[in-house]
Amino acid sequence: MRGGATETKVHYKGNGEDFLVFVDSKEDYNKWVSDKSTPLAQVVSGFEVFTTHSHGTQGRYETASKSTLENEFGSKNPEDAIKQILEKGTLQESTMAERQGRRNDSNGEFLGR
Numbered sequence: 001m002r003g004g005a006t007e008t009k010v011h012y013k014g015n016g017e018d019f020l021v022f023v024d025s026k027e028d029y030n031k032w033v034s035d036k037s038t039p040l041a042q043v044v045s046g047f048e049v050f051t052t053h054s055h056g057t058q059g060r061y062e063t064a065s066k067s068t069l070e071n072e073f074g075s076k077n078p079e080d081a082i083k084q085i086l087e088k089g090t091l092q093e094s095t096m097a098e099r100q101g102r103r104n105d106s107n108g109e110f111l112g113r
Contacts, residue, residue: 012089014072019064020050021085029091040082049081 008026012019022045023029032043040047049069052059066076073081 006093006095008091008093010085010089010091012085017051017053017064017068017072019072019081019085019089020052020061021048021082021089022046022050023086023091026091026093029086032086040079043086044082047078047082049078049085 008023008029010021010023010029012021023043024045028038028043032038032040049064050061051064051068052061064078064081069078069081070076073084075081
């Protein structure tokens with residue numbers, strides 16, 4: 001993710017795992033919550049459910065297996081799990097820090113040093 005970009009995700013604490021779904025924006029998510037006729041394709045960044053193996057929203061994101069989805073949500077279908085995560089989870093936004101320091105030493109005053 002580029003510096004300065006906003007990452008918007010919905011976190012759901014399951015029975016044994018933490019689940020994440022990335023959404024396009026807070027506004028799209030809120031629109032879907034108030035009007036379920038809004039197509040999911042206009043809300044989610046991709047039809048994938050991620051798990052962090054009980055590390056909350058931190059840690060390494062891994063795609064949840066079909067058996068994990070079935071154990072937690074009663075369905076192997078990621079779309080069913082996504083709907084439940086969006087309904088029961090909590091929205092979280094974070095902004096990545098801008099890159100600090102020199103960006104391209106081959107230009108400008110650093111050339112030839």
